[in-house]
Amino acid sequence: MEDTDFAKIGDNELVELSLKDNDNFYYLLHRYEKKLFYYIKRLLNIDDHLAEDVLQEVFLKVYLNLNDFNPDYKFSSWIYRIAHNESISHYRKTKNQSKDINIDDPKYIDLLKETKCFREEYEKKELGRDVSQVIETLPEKYKDVIILRFLEEKDYEEISDILKIPEGTVATLLNRGKKIFKERAKELIDLT
């Protein structure tokens, strides 16, 4: 089958095809490779090399658990869930090691635009660096939902499936997370 054909096939069907022939699994992984690579980098603030290692572990787990995928849910939610769990697992193993803040991700700027009241001030500064710094200071539970909502652009249902929490809780965490984000962003402005 040509690559162009695979591009038209849905995730669920690709899962079925991957179970029949592991060559097909490549097309499924390829679809999510970049997305998950950046997601892991954002979540863990790690360098490319480490992010690739984590991603490889994620993909291996996806393959091993292919039979556990429930087609009633979105495949993207399921694979993000595995990536999230693997990232948490990696974080726990390495949490005592120092981390460098990632300032290169342009998507942080989009998040900043959500907090309209500070938009103008931040646009004058190094937006990516500041937003990244603020996100890094957020408690994990808020950081998770904010990254998924604003950087990964997932809807509430998907976030609920990825983090295994009710949609109502997603909404609550997002609201509180945004408030904390604004407060911390303001503190950062006051400092500079």
Place this chain on the structure above:
Amino acid sequence: MKDISKDLIKKIKAEHIKPTPKWHFLLRKSIIFTLFALSVIVGGFSISVIIFLTKNQYWDVSPRIGGGFFHLLLLSIPYFWIILTFLFIFLAYHYFKNTSGGHKFELWHVITLCISLSFLIGSLAYIAGGPRRFNHFSQQAPPFMHQLMMEDNVWSRPDDGLLAGVVIEQTSDDLITIKDLKNNIWTVDISSSIWMGKGNNPVGKRVQIIGRKVSDQKIEAFEIRPDRKFEFDF
């Protein structure tokens, strides 16, 4: 960025890695669901025992006990079963959250569901007589020791006119002799008493007596009832 997808496919082929079989996940899901169901059932049974113990408490004699109703209430709270109920409702909640789609429900929805199911099962078990049979069967089991101690506490109060024991002799139509819970022998005047479930031969029956202490080792009975612990037939 290296081509991780391609590298992984190579690894899968080289190491002959296979996806975990479907039955493995089905088994795990079945175990979780079974544990959830068992937790609800055990929680329900605990609730039925609580209903049973509460309903069969000796509320009518509370005025005779020092401290009255609240004293009796504190004495009669089935702490073991309440803790057991909470424990199994928590376990039911935990297992439910781990079922497929369980995460979609809010905390209070799941707790309400677990409690409702447990109450439903508990009420059905109570109606079916489950805890009564269990109570009779496990008189000496630790969870019921509290209940037995409670009964000792209520029915070993001759000064308050409360006494329980075994009828060891009927000396006349008006007098019987009983051995109480502490193995003391009492003569009981039954001439003006109401005796529920007396039968033809009361000797050997376990009874609870409500009356008035007349003198050392003698009590005048107003009401005699079968000891509830021993009134159930199998």
